[in-house]
Amino acid sequence: MKSRTPRNGWLLHVSLLAIAVLFPFVFPSSFALNLGVLALFYAFIGQSWNVSGGFAGQLSFGHVAFFGAGAYAAAIVQLRWGMSPWLGLPASALAGAAVGAFIGVLSFRAGLKGSYFALITLAFAEVLRIISNSVEFTGGGLGMLIPMKAGTANFQFAERIGFYFVILAMTVGSVAVALWLKRSRFGAHLAAIRENEDAARALGVNVFAEKVKVLILSGAMCGLGGCFFTQYYLYIDPTIVFGLDKSVEMLLVTMIGGAGTVYGPLIGALLLAGMSELTRSLTSIQGLSLVLYGALLIVIIAFLPNGLIALFKKRTPRLTKDTK
Structure with a gap:
């Protein structure tokens, strides 16, 4: 018999959504809205990493490969093919999923896992960066600039509140x-693979297929994040969308918030966005x-190996039961 979500669990979800x-509406300033958009954006791309890295244990250093593929798919759909920018969403998801399938099949068929898999994803991301920097179709090193035409039909909003509700x-x-x-058979298979691949295989789990599927799902989500990034900033180039910093951000928000948890990436993202804005306003040192x-991250790994969400679990065990 499947376990039902406790009423207090749903109360938590609904309260956070409200x-x-x-x-x-409470904080309508441009600064607050921009901070909200960035926090949700980091949470989304962090969750895309969490799907494969947290729930399945497939640690990746090159998730930016999916992000960049989605960003370029969104730009190409409207600039090269003249289609609606909204079609960039499914195009980006398909692009990210395709890259995920390609990397997954090649890597897992070769038996790569752990640090070897992490490094091969980083290598694929670098290959895509070089390709996008070399071919004319992607604008090469000059990148792709999307004309500013504010309007809902163009997936552009005159006010940040539009982007806020999209993200x-x-x-x-x-x-x-x-x-x-957390509740599906697929998720149970991933948890088994994360804990011990050999044991999962012995229990009848198709390890290869499940790992490829989760990388496809993760890639599709990350590709959608690339589409949003393209529409929010209206400019992309290989260094921006295939840069290592995006992969680092995805990994950090998840690890600090709590890998393999539902709200871990959101907690980490709130911290990252707040810290980024604070340091930017206090100093001009890039990368601080x-x-x-x-x-x-070092402090949390030393004292809270399960991430910041562990603090909330200790204080409100009943309300956070479903976020474990």
Whole structure:
């Protein structure tokens, strides 16, 4: 008999959603909205890493390969093919999923795992960066600039609140995926693979197929994040969308918040966004926020190996039962 979600668990989810919906109306300033958009964006791409890295234990250093593929798919759909920018969403998901399938099949067929898999994903990301920097179709090193034509039909909004609710919907969807993984047979298979691949295989789990599927799912989600990034900033180039910093951000928000948990990436993202804005306003030193974030990661690994969400679990065990 399947376990039902406790009423208190649903109360937590609904309360967090209500707070997120009310946030832009309570804090309507441009600064607050931008901070909210960035926090939700980091949470979304962090959750995309969490799906494979946290729930399945397939640690990746090159998730930016999926992100960049999705970003370029969104730009190509509207600039090269003249299609609606909204079609960039499914195109980006397909692009990210295709790259995930390609990397997954090649890597897992060769038996790569652990640090070897992490490094091969980083290598694929670098290959895609070089390709996008070399071919004219992607604009080469000059990148792709999307003309500013504010309007809902163009997936552009004159006010940040429009982007806020788009990324909020995407983040809610990613949380739903995480909740599904916590309760589904597929998620149980991934947990078994994460703990011990050989034991999972002995129990009848098709390890190769499940690992490929989760990388496809993770890639599709990360590709959607690339699409949102393209529409929010209206400019991409190989260094921006295939840069290592994006992979680092995905990994950090998840590890600091709590890998393999539903709300871990959101907690880590709130911290990352706040720290980024704080350091940017206090100093002009580039990358200082990542240095501070890395230092925080070391402290958390030493004292809270399960991430910051462990603090909330200790204080509110009943309300957070479903986020474990």
